[in-house]
Amino acid sequence: MKSHLPIRPELREWILTTTRAGHSVDAVLKLMQETGYDPRQSRGIVATVLNMPISALDPHVSASASKGRRTRHPEAPHVVVDGRTVHVGLSVDSPELRVLNDFLSVEECAALIEQSSPRLQRASTVDRSGKHQVDARRTSEGMFFTIGETPLVRSIEKRIATMLSIPVDHGEGLQVLHYLPGQQYEPHFDWFNPEEPGFPAITAKGGQRIASIVMYLNTPEAGGGTAFPEIGLTVTALRGTAVYFAYDTGDTASLHAGLPVEKGEKWIATKWLRERPFQTSSR
Incomplete structure (x- = not known):
């Protein structure tokens, strides 16, 4: 489940600005935890702001692969x-x-x-x-x-x-x-x-x-x-x-x-x- 708590506009902007600056989602979660956020609450907030499944933030859960057709990746040179x-x-x-x-x-x-x-x-x-x-x-x-x-x-x-x-x-x-x-x-x-x-x-x-x-x-x-x-x-x-x-x-x-x-x-x-x-x- 995602977070149902109100997300302050400044927190939402910080998450977007921090990821846009090159910091990973894991780094954002770690910074939030260091400033006092509960890890579960942090995952819910980040998942809501970035519109992603909260399960994707669980290191023990792998991404689910699509069952349909896949693309071929171009190879160098x-x-x-x-x-x-x-x-x-x-x-x-x-x-x-x-x-x-x-x-x-x-x-x-x-x-x-x-x-x-x-x-x-x-x-x-x-x-x-x-x-x-x-x-x-x-x-x-x-x-x-x-x-x-x-x-x-x-x-x-x-x-x-x-x-x-x-x-x-x-x-x-x-x-x-x-x-x-x-x-x-x-x-x-x-x-x-x-x-x-x-x-x-x-x-x-x-x-x-x-x-x-x-x-x-x-x-x-x-x-x-x-x-x-x-x-x-x-x-x-x-x-x-x-x-x-x-x-x-x-x-x-x-x-x-x-x-x-x-x-x-x-x-x-x-x-x-x-x-x-x-x-x-x-x-």
Whole structure:
């Protein structure tokens, strides 16, 4: 069970700021215990703030692996996809993470920005019932393409499917996000929390999320990287580069954040992959 006690705004902000700065969840729990918090209460508070199962914070309980299809992880030094050479610039084992250089061309990045710009609106997240809602943790603007909506989208979806050895229909619609100076996405997980009441509805149309790929469509003047605080890694936002990472349900190593843009702007395209074919529905 998560904590049902009121969480002070300053405590919530401290947890988010501390994880975003590169401290692991275990380090946050230890700091809370040192300042007088009961360990059980601390786990409940952190699980609530980060929207994760409290069982994931028990060192004696392993994460539950998804039973559906999994992705194939690209291996260094490069992978050739439909005639395009994608270079694996960095490999991490936990979580399974790859930095993919030259994933998109300069022309593809510019075209995605151009096609998405007229449809931008305040970016949303998936709430506990499975519906999209505006969330204070995400301050960007964004939009979704439907599966195969344009020739460019179809080409990118095919590239992802081929590279990761997973059918196109296991992916959610491609989302494009636009961040201005100061905008960010606070530490979060992409997998859905099975302890939330809306979990059955969220996963009924495709199962659990199993992997994400974030594609950088431009290079911000400063800031805007993707931080993985559990492993002390920040991926720099560079045009044409992508970061791919896979995870199981309850995998705390996949905690990540879109760092604030310090100068300029940031454009990214994100694709989430499911363990089963994803059934689209009206938003």
